[in-house]
Amino acid sequence: MKCPLIINGAGGRMGATLVRLAQSDSELALAGVVVPSSRVQGLESLGCPFGKSLGEVLKTVKGAVVIDFTSPEASLGTVRLAAETGMAAVIGTTGFTPEQLDELRAAARQAPLFWASNMSVGINTLLAVLPELVKKLGPAYDLEIMEIHHNKKKDAPSGTALKLGECLAEARGWELREKACCCREGIIGERPREEIGLQTLRGGDVVGDHTIYFFGPGERIEVTHRAHSRDTLALGALRAAKWLHSQKPGKLYSMADMLMA
Structure with missing residues (x-):
């Protein structure tokens, strides 16, 4: 039926x-x-x-x-x-x-x-595997998220970026609302160790790009999901x-x- x-x-x-x-x-x-x-x-x-x-x-x-x-x-x-x-x-x-x-x-x-x-099935599969990556890399890796959407999107950061941030924060034993940084401007000093950056770009007709960055000593890992339509x-x-x-x-x-x- x-x-x-x-x-x-x-x-x-x-x-x-x-x-x-x-x-x-x-x-x-x-x-x-x-x-x-x-x-x-x-x-x-x-x-x-x-x-x-x-x-x-x-x-x-x-x-x-x-x-x-x-x-x-x-x-x-x-x-x-x-x-x-x-x-x-x-x-x-x-x-x-x-x-x-x-x-x-x-x-x-x-x-x-x-x-x-x-x-997206891909994004939700990513949410399932990210915690293991966070735990294996350990606390020496800084966590950042960049999201890009079309110029008509009204909310920022995107709901997906926030969900990804919550996933990363939970894997570290943090609350995202206490560790999120959505804007950096001026003389801000050194990056706090316990912080998750969520940065936003808007333009054109981008359906949705999300990249999670793991910045570590001497290396960087980037995990990107792009929705093509x-x-x-x-x-x-x-x-x-x-x-x-x-x-x-x-x-x-x-x-x-x-x-x-």
Whole structure:
């Protein structure tokens, strides 16, 4: 049986990519799309219900998984609706505050919810192997992260960079919020030994580049992940939707949960 899917924010770049790939996936059925009021023209050709709000589309679509790559505020609306109705939702939005993430975790007790700051299988595999690299290299190696994204991205550092930073910090027994350095300017003195730099570049149409640096005595190791197209992230989200369709509420699921299943 096909997994029915609703794309929230189908008029955006990621939403349009999700619609295109969902239509070509034999295990998925595009059951509905949600777009802002200014972008509803021409959606009849998709052959599924559409509307200006998720609540409007849900009135005609039952049992679907929602995928949402919008904004923190809009995605929270999706999460709240999920908690009310029990619908399953895959959230790919970044830029949530700690308090907003707490709300996601609370809602996950009422509905199957999946959230990842990066849906790439490659990035999430990298997150699994980085701790071992940190531990084997030891404390003599300084840890830095550089991330590059397109000039339309609104949050910085990227959610992926923060996730990578948390991974490195945890491997060192640190809290990232206590050790992160996101800006260096002026006479700053020597680099503290217990610090993780997270630096940001923005420009052009870069989908997403992340490099982790290990600066050691006499050598440097660089581990880089480059997303060449949004298809990489969209395919991960579609895979998550198919997996989430058979899951129960109880926790905020992640890529790690899916990859280890």
